[in-house]
Amino acid sequence: MEDVEMKVRTRKKSVRDFFTVFDGSHPSEYRIVKKNGDTTIKTLNHPSSKKIFYPNVFLSIVQLDFVWICAIFLSCFLLSWLVFALFYFLVAEAHGDMLKDELHVEMPPCVYDVSDFIEMFMFSMETQTTIGYGTRYVTEECPLAITLVVIQSILGSFLLSVLTGVVLFKFQEPKKRKHTVLISKVACVFENDGNYYIEVQILNMQRSQVIGPQVSAFCVMNLPDGSGKCRLDMELDACHVKSRLFFRPRIYRHRIDNKSPFWEFDRRDFEKGDYEIIVVMDGQDEITDSYVQVRTSFLSSEINWGRQFKQMTPTRVGNMFKLNFNDFTRTMRSRTMSDDSASVASRSRRTSLASGSITEEDMESIEMSYFGT
Incomplete structure (x- = not known):
């Protein structure tokens, strides 16, 4: 019987629990990329902000929060109406249109049916x-x-075109679509036939598909010599899925071999180590053809040792296929694995091969069938 990890439900789940738009990071957990995809990197000693802002004023405005963009949108229109209304009023005042004596009754005004500043504002x-x-x-x-x-x-x-372009680009930002792509909150480390793997699960929540999703990952950790942090690339491969469409949840796995930054990591290193795994997914939305980018990160506290994600199998109901979303958050215990590192497990595997208990061809066939190749 599968040992399924179940979380105690203390309240009814809401939409906020399922989407990664909200940052669930603990204040004491310092990370480069937050769970919602925002970065925490700030530059110091950069050139003057004026030299950066004014040549790229359009991009600088697009990067502002939507509240500020709405404030700029309203302020620009109201200010332009007010300024030109003031100019019209001064011209009309100089022409004598605002005078109400008999000498100016027959004089044609600059603007008809305007007698005060409020009406001039309406004209503007x-x-x-x-x-x-x-x-x-x-x-x-x-x-x-x-x-x-x-x-x-x-x-x-000109003002309407610029502000409309700003709003349009803001709505088409890649991170807007990220709210409908869910990445698992934890990553799992498990063993299969002597090989260690790290896996994450990604689910597309919207009906429109993400075409050609490309998932990459890298790890940021301290160097053993104490010289500081470094970035190490990680290869992620889709498990059982080769399609360019994103119809069902996908599991992406990183094989821990001698090229992996986690080659010497044992259970304690995974659960207590100072590192951060950053996962990035790129693709295109099939309806708008807009660029989609989703990113998140995993710390040592978000690594489940000896567990795997439960496969979300669609069930057919009539002419439709349905997925149980509750299975996305569930993991199951994999085969019993020791607390040793992948390098130790590899040496044990080579020892078994040398003793003749299993052949290399049998091991390769097992791995190929496991990954569906």
């Missing part, structure tokens, strides 16, 4: 938004007012 808004002129419209009496209308129309179109 109608001009820039091209809503259309009703009773308020500019006349040929004031060439300066006509010039202001032309300038406001050009600048208004």
Whole structure:
């Protein structure tokens, strides 16, 4: 009987429990990449911020939080309407349109049906938004007012195009789609026929598929000589899946061999070591064709020794296939494995081969059938 790891439920699960958009990191856990994909790296002694911001003002605004973008969007329109309304009002005041005596009754105004600043503000808004002129419209009496209308129309179109592009790029950011791609909160280390593996599970929550997903990983750990942290690449291979589509949950495995940074890691090193595994998934959404990137990280406290993810097998109901989402968070105990490192297990394997208890061809066939190749 499978020993399935079950978590005690103290409350009803919500959407927040399933998505990685919220950072579940403990304050005492220092990591380069948070669970929600945000990075914690800040640069020091960089050039002046003005030299960086102004040449790339568009990209700098896109990188702001959505609240700030909405504030900039509203402020730009309101400020432009207000400034041009002030210009129109000064021109009308200089022309004498605001005077209410008999000497100016028959004089054609610069802008019809405008008697105060509030109505001039309405005229400015109608001009820039091209809503259309009703009773308020500019006349040929004031060439300066006509010039202001032309300038406001050009600048208004430019402002609308820039701000619309900012909002569009903000909605199409790769990390927006990441909220619908779920990466397991833990990674598992297990043994199969003398070989050690690290595996993570990834699930696409949206109906639209991620085309050609590419998953890569690397590890950041302290060097044994005490010279500081280094980045070491890790190879991740999809288990049993070669399709470019993302129809069902995928398990990606890293084989711990002599090229792996975890070759000498035993159980204590995995559970207490100072390292961080960073996983990145890239792909394209099939509907919008937009770029998708999801990333997360695993610390030593998020490594399950001697366990594997339970396969999420779809069940057919009528003409549809259904997946039980509860299986995504479950792991099962793998075959009994020692607390030794992969290098020790490899030496034991070579000893078994040398004794003739198992042949190399049998071992290769077992590995090939295990990975579905």
